[in-house]
Amino acid sequence: MILRQQLSIDLGTSNIRLGIPKKGILINEPAVVALDRSNYKIMAIGEEARDMLGKTPSDIIAAKPLKNGVIANYRITEAITKYYTDKVLHNIRLLGPEIMSSVPAGITSTERRAIIDAIKSVGTNNVYIIKAPLAAALGAGIAIAEPHGNMILDIGAGTSEIAVISLGNIVSNSSIRVAGDSMDHAIIDYIRKKYNLSVGEKTAEKIKIEIGAISPQIDNKSIEISGNNTISELPEIISITTEDTTDALKNPVKEIIHAVKQVLQHTPPELASDVIDRGIILTGSGAKLRGLDELLSRVTGVPVHMAEDPEFCVIKGCNIALENIESYKRSAIKA
Ligand SMILES: Nc1ncnc2c1ncn2[C@@H]1O[C@H](COP(=O)(O)OP(=O)(O)OP(=O)(O)O)[C@@H](O)[C@H]1O
Numbered sequence: 001m002i003l004r005q006q007l008s009i010d011l012g013t014s015n016i017r018l019g020i021p022k023k024g025i026l027i028n029e030p031a032v033v034a035l036d037r038s039n040y041k042i043m044a045i046g047e048e049a050r051d052m053l054g055k056t057p058s059d060i061i062a063a064k065p066l067k068n069g070v071i072a073n074y075r076i077t078e079a080i081t082k083y084y085t086d087k088v089l090h091n092i093r094l095l096g097p098e099i100m101s102s103v104p105a106g107i108t109s110t111e112r113r114a115i116i117d118a119i120k121s122v123g124t125n126n127v128y129i130i131k132a133p134l135a136a137a138l139g140a141g142i143a144i145a146e147p148h149g150n151m152i153l154d155i156g157a158g159t160s161e162i163a164v165i166s167l168g169n170i171v172s173n174s175s176i177r178v179a180g181d182s183m184d185h186a187i188i189d190y191i192r193k194k195y196n197l198s199v200g201e202k203t204a205e206k207i208k209i210e211i212g213a214i215s216p217q218i219d220n221k222s223i224e225i226s227g228n229n230t231i232s233e234l235p236e237i238i239s240i241t242t243e244d245t246t247d248a249l250k251n252p253v254k255e256i257i258h259a260v261k262q263v264l265q266h267t268p269p270e271l272a273s274d275v276i277d278r279g280i281i282l283t284g285s286g287a288k289l290r291g292l293d294e295l296l297s298r299v300t301g302v303p304v305h306m307a308e309d310p311e312f313c314v315i316k317g318c319n320i321a322l323e324n325i326e327s328y329k330r331s332a333i334k335a
Pocket residue numbers: 011012013014015016068069155156157158159160179180181205208209284285286287288289290311
């Protein structure tokens with residue numbers, strides 16, 4: 001008997017993750033490709049590409065396959081998907097592997113088609129897709145096929161997806177293009193306005209992860225950062241506090257909370273009562289922002305729980321759905 005190889009893919013805006021049922025998560029790398037500016041040849045992919053970018057002159061540029069969950073560059077998407085698929089399935093492939101890929105819930109059918117085509121280009125026709133909030137819920141340990149309402153909020157880099165799930169499908173949802181990247185940009189804008197300092201995306205992300213919080217009371221810390229003074233244009237080092245991040249992140253956080261409230265308002269009453277009982281489950285790395293769970297719970301009146309390893313919920317969920325495809329026919333569809 002020839003066993004078909006199985007593979008799960010979660011291609012995100014900032015990270016790509018690959019898994020195999022029973023083996024777990026095998027790849028967790030930045031979704032970035034380094035290109036030679038002169039001829040657009042691929043120089044490196046993943047961690048190696050990211051490391052190159054910080055330290056090489058400007059003839060090497062960064063390309064990301066996705067922006068806000070949709071394909072920004074088809075060739076790059078194909079290249080990164082093929083590179084990691086080959087890395088994981090190194091043995092000879094007689095039959096095309098069976099692939100489960102997550103897709104954002106809020107994309108158009110054309111955008112979804114482009115993701116499916118890129119995945120098929122690794123050499124298979126056997127592709128299933130699962131909407132990311134369903135995969136996230138499965139990976140967070142929720143029995144999604146049961147007739148209970150569960151609410152997921154997945155905050156990635158490019159999108160925040162909110163969904164109420166019941167009987168293996170999405171009942172009400174919203175996807176907004178406000179997530180980790182928007183938080184970084186809000187920090188950049190804030191520092192420019194308050195301190196006349198221009199900082200890069202990497203610095204902004206570091207500030208968010210190391211000292212960022214929704215409420216400065218959580219643990220007021222500070223961090224020294226360097227940038228360029230916007231008036232003198234000279235390099236400068238300043239100190240940023242948690243309180244600064246709280247101010248800077250007000251708008252993106254407000255937008256995420258607003259979207260959650262709207263989904264709650266559009267949830268049928270019987271399921272809404274389940275959500276109140278079970279709470280909102282947070283997944284995605286962006287959800288790790290300190291204080292977000294508490295604030296969300298306070299403003300919605302619904303308990304909020306952080307999933308275990310929130311960044312891996314989607315890929316774990318893809319593995320579960322692929323391994324038990326018969327049980328998740330309502331959630332994962334053949335592309
Ligand atoms: N401790 C942290 N606190 C706040 N944000 C964090 C933390 N750790 C990582 N992040 C942010 O999480 C985001 C990445 O999350 P994740 O890996 O879930 O995204 P993704 O799946 O690649 O993107 P998407 O699902 O939007 O396509 C980045 O914006 C990163 O800065």
